Amino acid sequence: MNDSDAEFPVAPPTPLKGRGAVTNLQGRYELDQREAFDDGWAEEEGESPRLRTQVFEERAKSILTRNSSPDIPFGVSLNPYRGCEHGCIYCFARPTHSYLGLSPGLDFESHLYAKVNAPELLRRELAKKSYVPEPIALGVNTDAYQPIERELRLTRRIIEVLYEHGHPFAAITKSSLIERDIDLLAPLAARSLVMAAITITTLDAEIARTLEPRAATPSRRLRTIRALSEAGIPVGVSIAPVIPFVTEPDLERVLEACAEAGATSASYIVLRLPWEVAPLFKDWLAAHFPDRAERVMARVRDMRGGKDYDASFAHRMKGEGVWADLIKQRFRKAVKRLGLNERQNGILDMSQFKSPSPHDKPSPQLSLF
Template sequence: MNEDTEFSQPEPWVDAPLQAIKGRGAVTNLAGRFETQLIETVDDGWASYRDDTCINPALTTSVTAELAKTILSRNQSPDLPFSVSLNPYRGCEHGCVYCFARPSHAYLGLSPGLDFETRLYAKTNAPELLRRELAHRLYQPSPIALGINTDAYQPVERALCITRQCLEVLHECRHPVGIITKSALIERDLDLLKPMADSNLLAAAITITTLDHSIARSLEPRAASPTRRLQTIEKLAQAGIPVLVSVAPVIPFITEQELEKVMQAAASAGATAAGYTVLRLPWEVNPLFQQWLQTHFPDRSQRVMNRIRDMRGGKDYDANFATRMRGEGLWADMIRQRFGRALKRYGLNKSGRFVQLDCSQFRRPQQIPATRSSTGQLDIFG
């Protein structure tokens, strides 16, 4: 072999560039915090020779039937307006990249990223569990928050109707309930919601993060459009249902500038109250959101994170009950003041507290179903 022969050193592999996936919020399947192995996607140089469908294959949604052991969750968090919640599903196809519930998928050995919005679990025995819990002799009624961890009206509900069956139980038992959603599917259940609202047993909150459809498509890819959510507020209000608009989360330099516009549009549609939270980045939500920023808003990603840290005492997130929903410091105070002025300008929150639901009408269910035994989990959709 010629001594003058030159050997070229192979170039080191580099991380594959982040790419948006149509119809999905997260851009990766980030490993959960309990994983013992970490898999990284790298660019081996072949991507340029392959078409886009090979680089980003279409992700399908699967739904696994699950027999839950209990259905009512209780909390003692001082910054939450409810102490009891009900979630018919785990995971959420809406794919909101900022969703605080994403880290819960790590407990299933799944990713809080793309797995959270594509690998869903449906608690098919939720209605019968709810009936049994309400029938317990020691049960004391307290307003139930429906769809807090994941949206109870996400797309799969259209076929499974678990949320509707739970509402039928609550309607029968005259039990107070509050619903929060980003979906127009809630309109399907007006036949149950209206009589409950007429008896002061129900209130609804519609979350509107932005009025910009292009931002919404990447931020909340499979939720109803902002315009459609405003129409939902109008239909609920026309039915006599108290409606609160939740402007959440407020994201600096992304949605922050729309705070007043969202409140004005919601008030015009019929909302009578409003609330807001600033962006929260617990656990895996932090890197997932930063990946989203780098993908969709690389020009301002550092500026956004700097402002978030200004409102979190220099950290990406602070779980302190006193400040986690609203933040602290100069910028958080400015948002709070803007929100307060907008409340007065658009006639929202006139009565102070949104709605005081009535627990005195509660009556225990008469028929108690037998408990189904678990035979394992079964994929009901491919």
């Protein structure tokens, strides 16, 4: 077998500080083939070149994405950004950068696109006579509270539109920046118009640092759960993904810590490796966990019908087989013991929605027409 056919690289690239992917794997739609070549101008040994984050403005044509997948608990989602600086190696959205002619690897976390007209597009969508309100999932593909949101404030402006018109939504993030918007979220929660979920994969800060390099630390996310809960905002934990032999041993401890912090609901998803995520994840394993890389992938395939990934609705979120069933049993027992998922606080009220006037503008001044 040639080196190029090996599942794991013989000499994995040196990880870049603060980045998840260890390569800039070619996207599946690129026509030109690229190959790394040492021309003698490499950095000195032991030095990692810095990779600067670039943000590009995008004027989107639409802002709401609809799906009818039976294994997804929402029908409408909104994502203000494409690409995500958090750099989570497992992110199922990485392959979407291939559509832009970019790499799902380092490009995904360093070439970001901000949909600068998202709030205006949302207002226009809500004003349509044909619009029927249903809860919007905010920040599902890429995190709506990733670092660039601190300056761009697109998510904040989107929430202001939803607030103004009494529209229900759910926000999922692994960033503490969501605390900035408690002044909007708390009154919305009092009207049953919002719920939040914080993603926590592990309590091990060292694992999280390589797995989700620019996201908040696990301890900081627990503090965010507490802050949201104390503000009266229904908050749950999303353990996504569960990675065998990496984050999976932490399953019960994560649930216990989140319940203690004030979470009232919990969910989990088993590691998904669609398209380019599979080779990117294997390179990451070889770089950070060479001692267990083969065991991890063997267990993944045990839960995926012998493949790296099974995209069928019946199995893509939870897997199948003995090991998938064992994870399910562990999760259910811990959830029951901790009293999670008992309250009916995930029901959002659609009756308060008030459609914007077609002439409404994001301004405090009254329209003259």
